[in-house]
Structures are given as C-alpha cells and as structure tokens.
Amino acid sequence: MKKTKIAVLVSGGGTNLQALIDFEKAGGLKHGRLCLVVADNPNAYALERAKNAGIKTEVVCKKDFENRNDFEKALIKTLEENGTRLIILAGFMTILSENFTKRYPERIINVHPSLIPSFCGKGFYGLKVHEAALEYGVKVTGATVHFVNEIPDGGRIILQKAVEIQEGDTPEILQKRVMQQAEWEILPQAAEIVSECIAKLRITSYE
Ligand code: GAR
Numbered sequence: 001m002k003k004t005k006i007a008v009l010v011s012g013g014g015t016n017l018q019a020l021i022d023f024e025k026a027g028g029l030k031h032g033r034l035c036l037v038v039a040d041n042p043n044a045y046a047l048e049r050a051k052n053a054g055i056k057t058e059v060v061c062k063k064d065f066e067n068r069n070d071f072e073k074a075l076i077k078t079l080e081e082n083g084t085r086l087i088i089l090a091g092f093m094t095i096l097s098e099n100f101t102k103r104y105p106e107r108i109i110n111v112h113p114s115l116i117p118s119f120c121g122k123g124f125y126g127l128k129v130h131e132a133a134l135e136y137g138v139k140v141t142g143a144t145v146h147f148v149n150e151i152p153d154g155g156r157i158i159l160q161k162a163v164e165i166q167e168g169d170t171p172e173i174l175q176k177r178v179m180q181q182a183e184w185e186i187l188p189q190a191a192e193i194v195s196e197c198i199a200k201l202r203i204t205s206y207e
Helices: 016-026 046-054 066-083 098-103 127-136 171-205
Strands: 004-010 032-039 054-057 086-089 109-113 140-147 156-162
Touching: 004 016, 004 046, 004 171, 016 032, 016 046, 016 171, 032 046, 032 066, 032 098, 032 171, 046 066, 046 171, 066 098, 086 171, 140 171, 156 171
Parallel strands: 004 032, 004 086, 032 054, 086 109
Antiparallel strands: 109 140, 140 156
C-alpha cells in the first residue's frame, strides 16, 4: 500500500513536528510519510528540526505576498508540487481561508491546545488558550486534534485527551504539561489514523 504523503505546516518551535518525526522514526507512522515541512516564517525553529530529520523544507511567507489569496496560491503550489495527500497544521498560526480549506475536505488536521469547544476559535492560539483556561478556573483542560474546515477550530474531532490543572499552574507550566501529556501523543496517533484512511481510500477509489 502506498504511504500517504504528509506535509506539516509550522510557524514556531515545532515540538509537535518533533513528536511526529520521533513517531515516524519509531515505526508508528505505518501508513504515512513526512515528506515536506512548510513554514510561514523563515525563523521558525521547526525548520531546523525538519532539516535534522532530513525532511524537505519550504518557506512561504505571508509578507512576501500582496494578499491572502496570493499567499494561499503559493502554498497550494508548494503542497501540490510535492504530491501532498494530508496536511498537518502543527502550531501553524495562520488561519486558512474557506477557499483553501474547501480544496482539501478532511485532508487537513490541526492540533489545538484545549478540549474543543472550550477556549477555541478566532483569537485562541498558543499561550492565550492556557491563559483563558486558568482565568476561567477550569479543573481539566487538554488537547484536540480535528479536521480543518472553514470554521476556525470547528471541524470534526478526531482525538482528544484531558489534562488536569494543578495548584500553582502558570500558562507556561500548563502549556508544557498539555503538550507533553496530550498533544505529542494524540497528534501522531491522529496522523496515523487519517493516513491509513487516505491510503485505503486510494486503493478503492483510484484517487
Ligand atoms: C502548540 O501548543 C499548538 O497546539 C498550538 O501552538 C503550539 C505550537 O507549539 N497551536 C494553536 O494554538 C493553534 N490554534 P509547537 O510549535 O512547539 O508545536
């Protein structure tokens, strides 16, 4: 069976990308292959992680384009030139337009650092999510991997994992715990689940 070609879109440190790389190295990604890492910012440390793992990298920078449409066109060109079948958003801080997401129905997945539908949608990203969870006073938070559609953080949920809040948590401490206990575990698992579905679909539909 042909492995599903995966492109990972990143903006920052890339610890979720690293979790995917480690999972693939350990043999967990049986139906997928990490083929490309695209950053929307040339300083993303995730690019170093990809290079160290021998994965092809590209930078498609928003500010190099006049508008979002042109930026997304360039992104699509890069993805399609590389035969991408599954797109993983791993700390990718650009919201993609409906035009983009409609092109890849159930072919884009995202990891979000809360239990959706709490603390998600426009404006909830990175540390802000954990700040909001602590401010609200929830006792349990976690992470979600979901398909990406035109509604920010609104696509079908694939996997979720809960993480307990502890006395004395700061947003930074909580962010780290949610990554370690939830994101780095469920993102690779979801990547394999969806890669397998796509690989099998190709056999039956000659996609
Ligand atoms: C992760 O916590 C990820 O869930 C979050 O940004 C961080 C990126 O870290 N993504 C979002 O908030 C998207 N809405 P990483 O670059 O080390 O993987």
